[in-house]
Amino acid sequence: MSNQAVNIQSLLDLLRSDIASLQQLHRLLRFERTFLEQGELEKFKLAGEKKITCLEQIERNAGLKTSWLKANNLTIEKFRQLARERVPKAFELLTEAEDLLKAVSSLNRVNQKIIQLSQQRVERIMDVLRGKTAAPSLYGAAARSAAAGHGRAIASA
Numbered sequence: 001m002s003n004q005a006v007n008i009q010s011l012l013d014l015l016r017s018d019i020a021s022l023q024q025l026h027r028l029l030r031f032e033r034t035f036l037e038q039g040e041l042e043k044f045k046l047a048g049e050k051k052i053t054c055l056e057q058i059e060r061n062a063g064l065k066t067s068w069l070k071a072n073n074l075t076i077e078k079f080r081q082l083a084r085e086r087v088p089k090a091f092e093l094l095t096e097a098e099d100l101l102k103a104v105s106s107l108n109r110v111n112q113k114i115i116q117l118s119q120q121r122v123e124r125i126m127d128v129l130r131g132k133t134a135a136p137s138l139y140g141a142a143a144r145s146a147a148a149g150h151g152r153a154i155a156s157a
Contacts, residue, residue, distance in 0.1 A: 007068075007072070008087060008090060010068065011065065011068050011090065012089065012090055012093060014061045014064055014065050014068070015065075015090070015093035015094060015096075015097055016093060017057065017061055018058060018061050018097045019093065019096055019097050019100060021054045021057045021058050021061070022054075022058065022097060022100035022101060022104055023100065024050075024054050025051060025054040025055070025058070025104050026100060026103055026104050026107065028047050028050055028051050028054065029051070029104060029107040029108055029111060030107065031043070031047050032044055032047045032048070032051070032111055033107070033110065033111050033114065035047060036111060036114045036115065036118070037114070079094075080094060
């Protein structure tokens with residue numbers, strides 16, 4: 001096997017590893033969403049810990065792929081073009097990894113939105129418990145109300 005074949009094989013292995021990690025991350029994000037929707041916080045926390053492992057692997061691979069590209073004097077765009085023309089398997093794996101990354105990103109945004117809405121709901125509940133109302137105050141600190149923009153009092157308490 002030539003040095004160039006071994007060289008591309010290492011990149012193919014990294015792409016396969018990325019795909020496996022992204023698939024696992026995709027599954028974890030789906031579980032995470034279910035746990036969020038069902039309020040199963042312990043399971044949510046466990047899924048989050050497993051996500052960290054996947055993300056660390058993806059990050060390590062990203063560094064290795066960057067090093068591989070630099071060692072071969074390639075940009076990602078140039079590699080994509082060469083892979084499409086000369087190494088279809090590399091192009092196929094790269095495309096699959098990129099598609100999975102988009103799917104993972106989309107699921108992650110949905111989960112973030114669910115978390116954000118839950119936080120807002122908790123904040124509103126806490127405001128009610130603290131005696132804060134959601135309605136704006138009609139009267140200022142001096143127990144007066146003024147006509148908008150005219151400075152004339154319309155009511156006094």
